Amino acid sequence: MKVSKEQAQQNKQALLDAAGALFKQHGIDGVGVADVCREAGLTHGALYKHFADKQDLAAQAFTHAFRAGYDKVSTPRAGKARTLGTYLDAYLSKRVRDDLSKGCPLVSTACETGRQSEAVSRSFADAFVELRSGIEGVLPNAGDSGGDKAALANLMVAALVGAMAISRGVVKADRMLADEVLVQVHSVLDGM
Amino acid sequence: MKVSKEQAQQNKQALLDAAGALFKQHGIDGVGVADVCREAGLTHGALYKHFADKQDLAAQAFTHAFRAGYDKVSTPRAGKARTLGTYLDAYLSKRVRDDLSKGCPLVSTACETGRQSEAVSRSFADAFVELRSGIEGVLPNAGDSGGDKAALANLMVAALVGAMAISRGVVKADRMLADEVLVQVHSVLDGM
DNA sequence: TGTACATCAGTGAACGCGCGTTCACTGATGTAC
C-alpha cells in the first residue's frame, strides 16, 4: 500500500541507517539487501523504490554514515574548542574498535572500496577530503618542521585509518597488541 | 586419482598462490572456493584435502602472501643496505595501488579481518608484528624527539596501511587525489 | 627386481541455502473536480 510522503522519507532514512551499520559491521559484500530491509522494518522489494541497486544504496549509506559521525566530532560544542585531541580521541577509541557497527566508514570500507562501484569511491573520496580538511584546520601553526600542514594532514588521516583497521584486525588474536597500537599512534600524533 | 607427494605439495602451493592473489583482489567474501581451485588448476573438491575449510585457507593464504612479499623487501640485496626508504618505496607504490592482487595483505584484508575467524586474525597479527619489527630496525637512531622508536614504528605501519587503503579507495573517483596521498605520506614519513 | 594391493589426492554430481533483482499486485494517500 502507499504510505505518506513523510513516512516514505522516514523509511528511506531507516534504510540508510540500517545499511550504514550493517555494511560497517559485515562489509558490503557480507550483507544482503534483505537483511538491510528487515533491519529497517521493510521487505526487500521496497528498497528498489528508493535506490537503483545495492551499489547505489552502499554509496548513499556511506555518505550518510560519515556525515552522522563527522558532524558529531567536528561541530564545536558550546564552550569546548575543537582541537586535534578531539579528533584523536574520537577516532582511536577502544569502544569504537570493539563495535564494528560504530565508527568512521572510512575505516570500515577502506579496503572494500577498491572493489566497489565508482559511486562508492566518490563517496569515499568526498569523506576523506572533508576529514582531512577538518584535521588540517586544527593542526598547530607552523611547527619546527617548516609547517607543511597539508602533507601532515594526509599523514594523520592515513595513520588514523590504518591504526583503527590494524587494531580491529588483530584484536581477536591479541587484545593487548590491539590496545597498544591505538595508544601509541594516539601518543605520537598528539605530539606532532 | 592419486598424485605423487611432490605433486600434491605443488598443488597446495598453487592453491595458496591463487587464494592469496584472489582474496587480495576481491576480498575473502568476494571469492568462491571454486574460483580459487579453478585458478590453481584443480576442482573444488580437492581443496578440502588440504584445508579444513575456507577460513583455514584464508588464514594460511594470508601468511603465505605476506611472507612472499615481505621477504622480497626485507632481505637485504647484495650491496644494498636495507633502509626506511626501501620499505616506503615498496609500500607506497602506484603500481601496487593499481593492482589489487599485488601488495601487502595487511592492506587488502585489514578491514575484512575483523569479520573473519580468529585464525585469520592470528595470521594478521603475526604479519603486523613482523613488519613493525622490520621498520623499527631501520629507524634512524634517537631523533630529537627522544627516540621512542617502538611508538614511531607503530605510527609508520599504521600510516603505510592507511595511506594505501585510502589511495585505493579514492582512485576510481579521483586519481590525482590518490597519487597525492601516496606522495605526501611518503614524504612526511621519509623525513621522520 | 616383480607383483599384489592398500592408500589417498583429486573428481564431479549433489545438497540446501541465500543472494540481487524483477514484477504483478495491494490499498492508503493525495489530488482533481
Add this chain to the structure above:
DNA sequence: TGTACATCAGTGAACGCGCGTTCACTGATGTAC
C-alpha cells in the same frame, strides 16, 4: 467540503544463479612381500 480516482510506496512470490561443503568414486602412487 465531499467524492471519485490516479498515484505509487510497499508486498511477497518467483527468477536464475553461485555459494560452501559433502561424498561415493577413480586410479596412479607407493609400499609390503
